[in-house]
Amino acid sequence: MDSQSQPSRPIFAEGMTGASFNLEFSTGGWSVEPEASEDVSRQKISTLSQLVEQMQSALKLWMEWNRAYHELSGLMYSHRYDVGRLESLADELDRLRHRAANMTAQLLSRQQDETTSAHSLSRRDIGEDVPD
Numbered sequence: 001m002d003s004q005s006q007p008s009r010p011i012f013a014e015g016m017t018g019a020s021f022n023l024e025f026s027t028g029g030w031s032v033e034p035e036a037s038e039d040v041s042r043q044k045i046s047t048l049s050q051l052v053e054q055m056q057s058a059l060k061l062w063m064e065w066n067r068a069y070h071e072l073s074g075l076m077y078s079h080r081y082d083v084g085r086l087e088s089l090a091d092e093l094d095r096l097r098h099r100a101a102n103m104t105a106q107l108l109s110r111q112q113d114e115t116t117s118a119h120s121l122s123r124r125d126i127g128e129d130v131p132d
Helices: 048-078 083-125
Strands: 022-026 029-033
Touching: 048 083
Parallel strands: none
Antiparallel strands: 022 029
16 A cells, blocks of 8 residues: 555544553554553542542543544535545544543443442441441
8 A cells, every 4th residue: 555545644633642542553544442541440449539530531531522523523614525534533533432431431330339339338337227
């Protein structure tokens, strides 16, 4: 494959480096690969600062998706880009949105479970009957 036929780095990938993003070239274009560290459902969160860090990571994913979405929307209307390329970029945005949504759902589920558990423990501590 010559350099003319390789897809260029998508606009949304600009600035997406560091711990939160792992961009790899795949057949047909760039893809945003999920990182193992994003599966918070199995991670032990024992301190408030760890919980805050995980929530910040989820919020950063949403903010990155939002920025990329606005860039893509602008490209669609200001430039007459190739429809196939725009569809590919939209697919990548959808993957990024799914990652952020999954991480957010996991965090919210954990937070709800831990709040319920902490509430039950505090009721036991004061001598109330709490069903097991």
